[in-house]
Amino acid sequence: MLYQQVLQQIFKDIQPLLGQGKVADYIPALAKIDPSKFGMSIHTVSGEKFSIGDAKENFSIQSISKIYTLVLAMAQDNVSIWDRVGREPSGSKFNSLVQLEYESGIPRNPFINAGAHVITDIVNSSYDSPKSAILSLVHKLSQNLTINYDQQVASSEQETGNRNYAMCYFMKSFGNIKNDVYKVLDTYFHQCALAMNCIDLSKSLLFLANEGVMPSTGENIISKKNSDRLNALMLTCGMYDAVGDFAYRIGLPAKSGVGGGIVAIVPGEMSIAVWSPGLSTSGNSLLGTKALELFVNYTGKTIF
Amino acid sequence: MLYQQVLQQIFKDIQPLLGQGKVADYIPALAKIDPSKFGMSIHTVSGEKFSIGDAKENFSIQSISKIYTLVLAMAQDNVSIWDRVGREPSGSKFNSLVQLEYESGIPRNPFINAGAHVITDIVNSSYDSPKSAILSLVHKLSQNLTINYDQQVASSEQETGNRNYAMCYFMKSFGNIKNDVYKVLDTYFHQCALAMNCIDLSKSLLFLANEGVMPSTGENIISKKNSDRLNALMLTCGMYDAVGDFAYRIGLPAKSGVGGGIVAIVPGEMSIAVWSPGLSTSGNSLLGTKALELFVNYTGKTIF
């Protein structure tokens, strides 16, 4: 089956399920999203691209942005990151403070909120204008200069972000946040509010399927070693508290966001982005996960 | 580089490090092991085999045995296993009772002790003589009929097994152990006490690199789907509380035991067993992990 046919089959398969799951409702800008949206996009390292459904419609990428800041931080300071953030699955809810208390302010990995705060803190220490730096990276990777922060979402995140303030202050009490909490979280709330579509997303992360190199330009974004490592981190830490289940069912490195997006990597072959706003109880897109499972069933593409 | 040369290079590289790490000392039979032992063995799906060092010397495989019982349980009852055991990384020590308390007696995955108790409980419900059933499977997979339980180790495990009794009774209090605790743990302590060498181990688990089929006999041990799933479970849950670090550095599905053994799978290609008794603080073989990292560096074999 050709990939476009695979996407069409998946699109057909998930029609009866559209609207399932629970749309994130902690901010109005997310709560109002139509739960029946569904888009999917594939970019291959050989230059092909495929998409279906609402693949051109922007959504809030939320935690998927943690990949971009980690790429920036790894570029700055690959070694000392891992003194301040672990790389183990959390084994608990993505925003738990319990783990931080028992492990002295060192978050378990860069993909839980607390870990992302530390990464964003490193980015804040490295760039005069961290929000511009993140946006520049996204523009380069996606080759779409119109991508921007959704200011309304960013403001809402800030207003409802008490738990993020709590975590960030808590880590600062252990000395693991170096910059002002308000500045760090301002950057963080903006990165979460990046508005992108499936095509942007899969295109922008294709370098992770190509040993760190953007196929279209040949630019080396990160080393092959760091590309492998980022994929490993996505597999063990990228899907909140459902990483094991996702690896069991799908078997691809992936990162999800509460906006309903998921990006998955088939090393050496392609990157896939899928979007469907309804979430499972673990906070991952319900139909996005289903679509990726169907993709693996139809194509046999899995790393195991 | 040919694989035998790779093994020789690794063996040379690790010479200055021999004796590092801390040999498990909770039972005398393990504590007395010479810390400078090192063996490594590779079996490929195409029928090649390579080994070096103490690859023919028996050691206590301990938690690696959890793969064999899981294979037996999946064969019986693939569905209902996952009502009684999760498949998420634990995010904490391998024998913690805290998680069991917060999650009502459902262990996080089949590779932590509590999860293995449940799997062994399923095996106990499925076979009149569970210890014979495990041994038969190991004999078939390794094609070595001399493999047996080390009764001295099994007895020692039982005598010092108070925490295992605590966990098993605790799960029974939630209704998640069906058989008598003493019978379940008798089987469990015996499976941990299987005495095998690197050649036996890598040979016996080669089916996991070959879509569930033993290449030498063509026998289907488990389905391709279940083989993928077992590899996924190993990657996300197989290395105690260092799964993320192991995936980051090595990037292969693997399972370790406190006897100092580690088995790793290169899907589609080979299985690798390594043994070195000195453990890291996470309970995994220090030089075994190092040897696998060198292997990946020399060969580029990783799933990411």
Next chain:
Amino acid sequence: MLYQQVLQQIFKDIQPLLGQGKVADYIPALAKIDPSKFGMSIHTVSGEKFSIGDAKENFSIQSISKIYTLVLAMAQDNVSIWDRVGREPSGSKFNSLVQLEYESGIPRNPFINAGAHVITDIVNSSYDSPKSAILSLVHKLSQNLTINYDQQVASSEQETGNRNYAMCYFMKSFGNIKNDVYKVLDTYFHQCALAMNCIDLSKSLLFLANEGVMPSTGENIISKKNSDRLNALMLTCGMYDAVGDFAYRIGLPAKSGVGGGIVAIVPGEMSIAVWSPGLSTSGNSLLGTKALELFVNYTGKTIF
């Protein structure tokens, strides 16, 4: 108001509430108790006694028995008890294993189950026949030689006691249980199964209101200092996870059991026993607590 009148008023007040609360149902022998039972008894240090309702009907004293074993242990070994058991409120459920894990097998106080196991372990080390020793103490204190263990309750406790086995094995894994777990818990399940009535109970614990001396015989059971300390332990640890609420509302040292009994001490004046099988969510007798609150309201007797 004379005390008999107070009891009559309380009895009248609680009539409309009889049957409220949830009778302990983890063993059949407790589950079948009539929830509308209510008895209350007072013994004063000056030799007066008052009772009302079902004060002469036996019930299972359960955790109240932890006072008797603690008295025996303090008599043996007042110092080293506190190396093995804390004397702080638990701040969590009475049978939590989490605390034991974080505090290396040292239970928080002698009135939670784990702490009582350690105390019973000390009694088991001190007496050839610990069950006889406990019974002898109860006979002496109550001056009622007919009091005995309810063997049916003891057997049921053992059959459903998986969590107690889990805790006891867990502490043994830390070296904090010296005797065989089965022997310790056999004693423990029997002490919980002591069948006594309100009159027996209040009489037997009157020495705690009289500086450690039984008023009727003049016998010194424990020193004044230890009597003060036992009252302090009851106040801070005697009412499961409702000690603060009980101190706030009633303000007397007290110990409750899931059989529905509560004993309270008015230092220098009297001991009070009350029984009503319906429990609150915290595991304390709902109407027993209410009756003691009324008693304090009518008499002003409180230590604060």
Next chain:
Amino acid sequence: MLYQQVLQQIFKDIQPLLGQGKVADYIPALAKIDPSKFGMSIHTVSGEKFSIGDAKENFSIQSISKIYTLVLAMAQDNVSIWDRVGREPSGSKFNSLVQLEYESGIPRNPFINAGAHVITDIVNSSYDSPKSAILSLVHKLSQNLTINYDQQVASSEQETGNRNYAMCYFMKSFGNIKNDVYKVLDTYFHQCALAMNCIDLSKSLLFLANEGVMPSTGENIISKKNSDRLNALMLTCGMYDAVGDFAYRIGLPAKSGVGGGIVAIVPGEMSIAVWSPGLSTSGNSLLGTKALELFVNYTGKTIF
């Protein structure tokens, strides 16, 4: 022995121990205090007063201030306080976030930091100028109008208060802080920075030994019932994670602060304040606790 003689004897007894314990050093203003300071003061309900040592020297009362804000909050809103704060001992460190996470943002009692934040939040909702309201109460109770906030301490508290910010934001994420976090903590950091001496302290809290009435003026500060309750809260929650030990050894309601002060109440008789900056590992004044233990030994005054 007369009380002045008792104080002299205590003062003599503790001389060889002066300087023991560890002075709080999280802010410079506390770290620089001379560890050999020791003062003690008694006020009786019959109007007598006794003091010794450095009883007239001001120190930072820190957590003892939680009594004053609780008195203000109880005056406003006795009922709804207990929907937002528990009254159970914490069973863990005084500034743990773990408990808040497991109990949905409801702190265990008003004397741990998180609980005091909620109480101060209530005071902030009740008074236009909460800092003035607290100061007015302290002036009235101590009859010393010179008492004031130590602004240097208050500023230092704010600068190092990241964990307090973390807790307060965390509770706000559960909806249990109504006012702006910065305003609530500004009040909180000031109340902690109240500079008072032993004489002020014991005088100001004498109403707790006199059924809620200031003996010198006859003014009713709180009802007898609430006075009993405050004493009960002090006994079960007033000494951080050493309430059980303190009740066991001393047996009086008390509240301590990391500045080295402790206030204890003998209901119906007197209030006692003691100050010695060296702290035990539980955060309570080491010699202050010792002095109160000696007081109880010499006088037999205990509530049990």
